[in-house]
Amino acid sequence: MNPALEVTGLTASIGDLEILRGVDLAVPFGEVHAIMGPNGSGKSTLSHVLMGKSDYEASGSAKIDGVEIMGLPVDERARAGLFEAFQYPTEIPGVSLDELTSEMALSNPDDDGYAARVDAASDRLSMDRFRGRAVNVGLSGGEKKRSEMYLLGVANPKVAILDEIDSGLDIDAVREVAAMVESLRSPGLGVVIITHYSRILRYLDVDRVHVMVGGRIVKSGGPEVAEELEGAGYTEYVVRST
Amino acid sequence: MTTADTIGSSDAAWMAERRSAASTALATLSMPSPREEIWRYLDLDFDPGLAAAATEPGDTAPPDAVMSGWEGSFISVVDGFVVSEGVGTASASESEVALPDDGDLFSTASRAFAPGAALIGKGLLDTPVFVDVQSTGTATSFPGVHVDVPAGSDATVLVRYRSTTGEPATVVPTVTATVGDNARLTLTVIQDWNYRTRAMGRGVVSLGRDAGLTLTEVGLGGLVGRLHLDVDFVGRGSHAKVYGAYFGEEDQTLDYRYFMNHIGTDTRCDMFLKGAVEDDALSVFTGLIRIEESGQKTESFQTNRNLILSPGASAQSVPNLEILANDVKCGHGSSVGPLDEDQRYYLMSRGLTPERADRLQVHGFFEEVIDVIPDDSVADWVRTRINDKYVTAQQEGRV
Numbered sequence: 001m002n003p004a005l006e007v008t009g010l011t012a013s014i015g016d017l018e019i020l021r022g023v024d025l026a027v028p029f030g031e032v033h034a035i036m037g038p039n040g041s042g043k044s045t046l047s048h049v050l051m052g053k054s055d056y057e058a059s060g061s062a063k064i065d066g067v068e069i070m071g072l073p074v075d076e077r078a079r080a081g082l083f084e085a086f087q088y089p090t091e092i093p094g095v096s097l098d099e100l101t102s103e104m105a106l107s108n109p110d111d112d113g114y115a116a117r118v119d120a121a122s123d124r125l126s127m128d129r130f131r132g133r134a135v136n137v138g139l140s141g142g143e144k145k146r147s148e149m150y151l152l153g154v155a156n157p158k159v160a161i162l163d164e165i166d167s168g169l170d171i172d173a174v175r176e177v178a179a180m181v182e183s184l185r186s187p188g189l190g191v192v193i194i195t196h197y198s199r200i201l202r203y204l205d206v207d208r209v210h211v212m213v214g215g216r217i218v219k220s221g222g223p224e225v226a227e228e229l230e231g232a233g234y235t236e237y238v239v240r241s242t
Numbered sequence: 243m244t245t246a247d248t249i250g251s252s253d254a255a256w257m258a259e260r261r262s263a264a265s266t267a268l269a270t271l272s273m274p275s276p277r278e279e280i281w282r283y284l285d286l287d288f289d290p291g292l293a294a295a296a297t298e299p300g301d302t303a304p305p306d307a308v309m310s311g312w313e314g315s316f317i318s319v320v321d322g323f324v325v326s327e328g329v330g331t332a333s334a335s336e337s338e339v340a341l342p343d344d345g346d347l348f349s350t351a352s353r354a355f356a357p358g359a360a361l362i363g364k365g366l367l368d369t370p371v372f373v374d375v376q377s378t379g380t381a382t383s384f385p386g387v388h389v390d391v392p393a394g395s396d397a398t399v400l401v402r403y404r405s406t407t408g409e410p411a412t413v414v415p416t417v418t419a420t421v422g423d424n425a426r427l428t429l430t431v432i433q434d435w436n437y438r439t440r441a442m443g444r445g446v447v448s449l450g451r452d453a454g455l456t457l458t459e460v461g462l463g464g465l466v467g468r469l470h471l472d473v474d475f476v477g478r479g480s481h482a483k484v485y486g487a488y489f490g491e492e493d494q495t496l497d498y499r500y501f502m503n504h505i506g507t508d509t510r511c512d513m514f515l516k517g518a519v520e521d522d523a524l525s526v527f528t529g530l531i532r533i534e535e536s537g538q539k540t541e542s543f544q545t546n547r548n549l550i551l552s553p554g555a556s557a558q559s560v561p562n563l564e565i566l567a568n569d570v571k572c573g574h575g576s577s578v579g580p581l582d583e584d585q586r587y588y589l590m591s592r593g594l595t596p597e598r599a600d601r602l603q604v605h606g607f608f609e610e611v612i613d614v615i616p617d618d619s620v621a622d623w624v625r626t627r628i629n630d631k632y633v634t635a636q637q638e639g640r641v
Contacts, residue, residue, distance in 0.1 A: 084591055155593060
């Protein structure tokens with residue numbers, strides 16, 4: 001069986017600035033992985049490069065359920081099963097969440113499950129009062145995360161990358177987000193949480209923790225890696241990699 | 243050549259006199275020059291056809307889609323003539339408002355040739371009024387609509403301009419309103435001319451004490467679709483919201499010259515225009531907030547946002563302030579640019595094809611204005627028209 005996500009030798013740069021310097025990563029279906037690292041280690045770049053943001057010069061391989069996505073336009077990567085929940089989701093003035101989800105369905109005519117997933121995700125996340133409102137406009141930090149989790153539920157991806165999903169949230173909101181992530185766990189989905197802090201991992205069971213420093217994954221292990229980081233920080237890795 | 247006194251049914255002495263004076267003045271006038279600020283950016287190298295002014299209305303076209311959901315009354319003005327029964331034309335004093343004398347060729351020609359503005363006042367304003375202004379052929383016409391909202395009352399008027407044939411024509415439309423003390427006017431103007439018609443529109447609204455205005459203009463059609471608008475905040479506490487949505491294509495010029503004149507104290511205005519141009523179209527917005535010395539405590543804001551959807555299209559956006567009072571709040575914002583890359587990326591990351599992503603973004607861009615159109619069925623019609631224009635441009639590879 002293919003892993004949900006398999007990244008091999010992924011590099012990315014902007015101009016002369018190398019940001020990812022050969023990332024290897026495999027996330028099996030049904031698992032939740034965390035990528036942790038200090039600011040500037042390339043964590044968020046990894047998620048943008050996988051999604052296909054045009055700012056970067058990228059090479060290497062990334063497969064969703066065995067299908068290569070590097071070189072594909074952004075929308076085709078999404079339809080191949082990749083979903084990125086953004087740290088700062090873009091505001092779309094004048095476009096309601098309902099309009100967005102119906103366009104998502106129209107863009108993917110082979111999948112007739114959208115209407116049912118809209119209902120289910122809306123119930124699960126209590127989205128009723130947000131669905132008529134403009135996408136991400138005037139939402140609090142926590143509401144934006146919730147809206148992103150809702151779209152994740154509607155999109156029904158094979159791989160979900162949650163970029164800095166816990167940043168800027170108070171502790172109650174972090175707990176709430178952790179519960180939402182926990183509820184995502186399913187045999188058809190691989191989840192990658194990108195985070196700077198280990199605090200969300202206190203409320204969430206992860207299968208693997210990867211430490212990213214200087215554009216590479218320098219250590220992978222079980223949840224105990226996060227605990228070590230909580231005590232010692234990233235200093236050891238930063239010193240070693242520079 | 244048509245002479246002034248052969249036009250129109252109203253042969254009141256005052257009208258004949260004004261026509262005659264205007265005709266004399268007209269003989270000395272030539273086309274305005276784009277060197278004058280108020281005409282800047284315009285291509286004025288054309289024959290306005292004043293020798294071919296309409297002398298009678300052409301065939302009235304039947305109601306069309308935008309009228310089908312309208313709950314209210316209808317008035318038809320065809321080639322400048324009021325053809326609906328029971329609708330009078332503006333009196334001498336009303337006419338001084340209804341036909342502003344700007345001293346230029348078009349305004350003077352209006353005063354010489356206009357058969358008289360349709361008078362929409364007490365009695366007609368009990369229900370929303372749809373004024374269907376039609377241009378039926380090549381004759382130059384001077385349709386006028388004058389709304390007189392009595393003190394303390396509420397009125398809803400929609401003026402929709404259309405060409406009923408594909409013929410080229412020059413039209414000099416006026417839409418004017420006097421809003422009495424504590425009265426409220428919701429006025430929507432839709433320019434939907436064919437792409438060979440040049441419409442040199444003029445608008446004036448005067449607001450009494452605590453009077454309120456919501457004015458929305460939708461610019462769709464016309465080789466030239468112009469509106470030179472003055473809103474005079476005369477009465478203390480008068481207030482207005484002025485919205486605009488325009489979409490230009492082919493070699494259209496959509497041209498807005500908006501002057502907000504704050505004369506009374508404690509007056510408020512929010513102006514918000516959004517437009518998009520594709521193909522070789524040009525849009526022009528020049529807005530002036532002018533606050534007189536008497537206009538203390540005024541708050542007035544103007545915003546104009548433009549999307550450039552094709553390399554050959556362009557938009558001029560020039561907001562201005564002229565403030566003579568010292569205790570006011572004013573602001574202006576203006577932008578001209580392409581579709582937003584971040585929005586496109588976000589929408590595509592949700593699985594939308596680039597075409598759908600851009601369509602949704604254009605839809606959202608206009609929604610802030612279309613959403614305020616008071617009649618839902620008209621708002622839907624506008625929404626669909628703009629979407630259809632954009633989709634066609636996508637299909638034909640212009641955007």
